[in-house]
Amino acid sequence: MADSLLTIKHLKVSIKSRDGLVNEVTRDVSLEIGEHEFVSLVGPSGCGKTTLLRAASGLRTPTSGNLLFEGKPITDVPPGISIVFQEYNKSLFPWLTIGKNVAMGARDYLPEERGRRVEIALKQVGLSGFATRYPWELSGGMQQRAALARAMVSNPRILMMDEPFASVDALTRNHLEDVVQELWINSNFSALMVTHDVGEAVYLSDRVFVLSSRPSTILAEIKIDLPRPRSQLETRKMLRFVELQAEVLERVEEAGRQSVGIADRD
Amino acid sequence: MTGIGTLRKSRNTLFRISLGWLGLIILAVGWQLAAILINKTIFPSFTTSIVAAVHLVGSSRLVSDILPSVGRTVLGFLISAVIGIAAGVVIGHYETVRNWSGAVIDFLRSLPTPLLVPIAVVVFGLNGKMVIATIVTAAIWPILINTANGTSSIEPTMLDTAKTYGLRGRSLFLRVVLPAASPQIFAGLRVALSVSLVVMVVAEMLGGGSGIGYFISNAQQSFNIKGSYGGVIVLAAMGWIFDTLFLVFERRVLSWQRGTVGGVANG
16 A cells, blocks of 8 residues: 555446436446556447546546545545547647647756756657657657657656557557657556556556446456567567466457347447 | 758749739730720729829828827727737637627627727717727737637646646746747737727728728718729838738748648648
């Protein structure tokens, strides 16, 4: 308990739709994230993963439940939490250069320190020399790396990622996964990633939580005991990787079948 | 972009510009011919009108009528811009404000501007203030409505991102909402600029006491046909200069937009 960085207890989120109906998205989710852990949330599509992440980060007020970050309740997004969104083209500010976009994440630092941090963050994601470019001048993968640099520049305690690689092609996705893994290995932040890609969750995480379909609860927690650093070629062909992937996939399928059984909600 | 591409592009631009000028020349020649065919006293030729316009600009009318009209248009436009953008951002950002103000705005903006001139005359008198006030009552709407639309259609992800970086209240509006809505705000501003010019003329004609609109209507009533056409040409030039200056300003402010969805390169 003491070294828990983020504690989510009995989190429940209901969304009121336009016609006044109350839609229960998340019913009861509890989990803890420790120091320097990589945790993923996977689940069938439409199970409310994004809503859960928005609530956990403080972007959305939950209907009930407790959220503690470094032992303090979360009201707004605290400075120690950074978020990378799926849609980098809607998240990067198109009127700012890459450098200025990244500097947004370092607003709390003095100007000279800020410039230095922006430079380091861009270098970490392999975008040195692109500071004066505009987002639209970069490829999708590069834009998401810029968003990653912006999230990392403030030296966060937790990096939250919402389907961070869902909008790029498969090869770029592999590359971005390794960029994130390297950042994580070389720093001491914890990561909370939401994804529907089971292989990606297993490849990157220490623990994978499988969410049920709406209204979501935690169906299973699977420990990923693969050695690090992991590599796309070596790790993905290890027997243990294939086993773990199958295990997670089985639980996700299970959750998906349940949802079809109840009603076609999505 | 390669050198050849740039060259081709600039040649294309040159071609397009010269086509535009060619159109103007054809119009002028057509006017000139029509004037020769029709009785000259009620329909002065193009050259006569141009000469009258040049005389007008060279005369004391420049200070007594033309410059006041320019000043009123610019001032009316700027006041509309400040109020329209400020109100539009608030209306667009807060759904509650939008719901409450919708009907009021629709009612106010459907009032025909010439109807408001007598009211403005009663309040301000026959002067420039009245003209400026009338301009604001008309020019504010395209700005306000475009700003509100632009603001309400900002991607939620973008606002989430802003919140993540601690942007709230005024800094949220200045650093994210305004730039994100700026393409639409500029579209509204450009419409408002031409509305300002039109309303300036109408208000001055109806009771400005001075100004280019007042001059044109006076010239017409005293059968100074040449003078009134000269005034019309001065007015057209004024509109063209306003629009050109505005476009230069817009291109500068929205230069980041070139490669994005709304920009030229992809559009």
